[in-house]
Amino acid sequence: MLWGVVQFPGSCDERDALHACELSGDEARLIWHEERDLGGADAVVVPGGFSYGDYLRAGAIARFSPAMEAVAEFAAAGGPVLGICNGFQVLCETGLLPGALLLNDNLRFVCRQVDLLADGLWPSQGAQSLIEPGETLSIPAKHGEGRYWAPEGMLDAIEAKGQVAFRYAAGQNPNGSARDIAGVRNEAGNVLGLMPHPEHAVDAMTGSTDGLGVFEAMAGARA
Amino acid sequence: MKARVLIRPKEGILDPQGKAVERALPALGFEGIEHVRVGRVVELEAEDPAKLPELCEKLLANPLIEDFEIESIDGA
Numbered sequence: 535m536l537w538g539v540v541q542f543p544g545s546c547d548e549r550d551a552l553h554a555c556e557l558s559g560d561e562a563r564l565i566w567h568e569e570r571d572l573g574g575a576d577a578v579v580v581p582g583g584f585s586y587g588d589y590l591r592a593g594a595i596a597r598f599s600p601a602m603e604a605v606a607e608f609a610a611a612g613g614p615v616l617g618i619c620n621g622f623q624v625l626c627e628t629g630l631l632p633g634a635l636l637l638n639d640n641l642r643f644v645c646r647q648v649d650l651l652a653d654g655l656w657p658s659q660g661a662q663s664l665i666e667p668g669e670t671l672s673i674p675a676k677h678g679e680g681r682y683w684a685p686e687g688m689l690d691a692i693e694a695k696g697q698v699a700f701r702y703a704a705g706q707n708p709n710g711s712a713r714d715i716a717g718v719r720n721e722a723g724n725v726l727g728l729m730p731h732p733e734h735a736v737d738a739m740t741g742s743t744d745g746l747g748v749f750e751a752m753a754g755a756r757a
Numbered sequence: 758m759k760a761r762v763l764i765r766p767k768e769g770i771l772d773p774q775g776k777a778v779e780r781a782l783p784a785l786g787f788e789g790i791e792h793v794r795v796g797r798v799v800e801l802e803a804e805d806p807a808k809l810p811e812l813c814e815k816l817l818a819n820p821l822i823e824d825f826e827i828e829s830i831d832g833a
Contacts, residue, residue, distance in 0.1 A: 591819060598816075627819065634822045636766075641773045683770060683822065710771065 535753055537562040538575030540601050540621075547582035547618065547733060554733040555579065558749045570600040577614040577753055578605055580621030582676075582731060592635060592679045593623030602628060612757035615725045616748070619677055622717070622727030631718055631727045632692055633684035639710025643678040647741065648730055649703035650716050654696040665751045671700075671744035673730040675708055675716075680729040682711035682718070689713060695721055700728050724757035758806040763826045764818045765796030796823075800830070 537555035541548045541564045548564060555562035565572060567585075572578060585596035596602060602624065609615045609630050617625035625631045638644060652669045665671075684692070689712055692698060700717035707714045709729075717728025732745030766772045774795040782790045799817055803809055809827050818825040 590817070594816060594819070634819055636770070636822065637773050639771060639773050641777055681771075685821075710773075 535560040536574060536576050537579060537749075537753075538565045538572050538577070539563070539579045539581055540565045540567065540605065541581070542567045542583065542585035542596050542599065542601075544585045544587055545581050545583035545620070547620075547731065548579075550731075550733040550736075551579045551581045551618065554736045554745060554749050557736050558746055558753065560749075560753060565601050567596070567599040567601045570604055572601075572604050572608055575608075575613075577616070577755075578608060579733075580605065580615065580617040580624050581733070582619030582621060585620055585624060588620070588679075591623075591627070592620060593625075593627040596620075596624045597627045606630060609720070609725050612722065612724050614752050614755040616752045617725070617727035618731055618733060619680070619729055622729055623679065625725060625727045630725050631720055632688055632697070633682055633715075633718060635679050635729070636681040636683050637679050638677070638681055638708070643676070644680070644708040645676040646674070646708065647672055648675045648706050648708060648716075650700040650728075650730060651703055653698045653701050654719065665747050670703065671732075671735075671747065672742040673732055673735045673745055675730040677709070677729055680709040680711065682709075682715040682729070684712065689715075692718060697721060699726055700730075722757035724755050726752055726755070759800070759802050759830045760806065760809060761828050761830045762799040762801070762809070762813055762817055763796060763828070764799065764813075764823050765794055765825075767822055767824055770822060 552562045650671045701714040719726045732748035735742040735745030775793040779793040
């Protein structure tokens, strides 16, 4: 199992993502944004950070990089793609995931541990999924533009299709996200994006290892 | 053509920047200002203005969350 972790100018969490992939028992390598070839990766992480300085809108310019063209083709062919924070924003801008991420409603950069409730269709991901609906994961969130938003009709549709993967636990929504949504998947289930950072929750020394399950679940998420 | 593109959050989407500006105004003595919304302006020169709407939809604005208007500023 080989993970590819995309690295844009301005990415800052790609090393932690590599580390998380390796702790999950897999190999991992970086994919520079100018590479058009994913190097045989079996799954891809689009990591957190501030790709291309987040100029214009977060994720708007990264979308046009050669590596993201390759990731879009990989996702369309059923390959597992995990977008974290800025990576979630990039996947929404690319159209691989529904909705958009807006400025936090309180205008503050949030940096805190949050409880996430797993929701949606996790069991359909196969035997490798270690995440069950209703399970709570303790994961750090750190972002200024994490308010998930989509038109009401789109929210109804993604809820009905089980595409809401994570919600903030009651009272812990840090940014005004619609319906407490912290992460969504595509209809096929092979693309997942979330604002909190599972790659920062992989070592008991820093308080939680709940993030490992997200990597292990996505490793088996080929559609 | 010289053009100016105005991009603003769609009606109905909470604009916290606009709210923050609105809340600051009474303290400065500006009463009666409501519904402040903050967007952005992009000025550019285009050889082929016909391409501008597509360019706006693909990059300058996110049509899910933002409206845009293109105006010519030739001679301005």
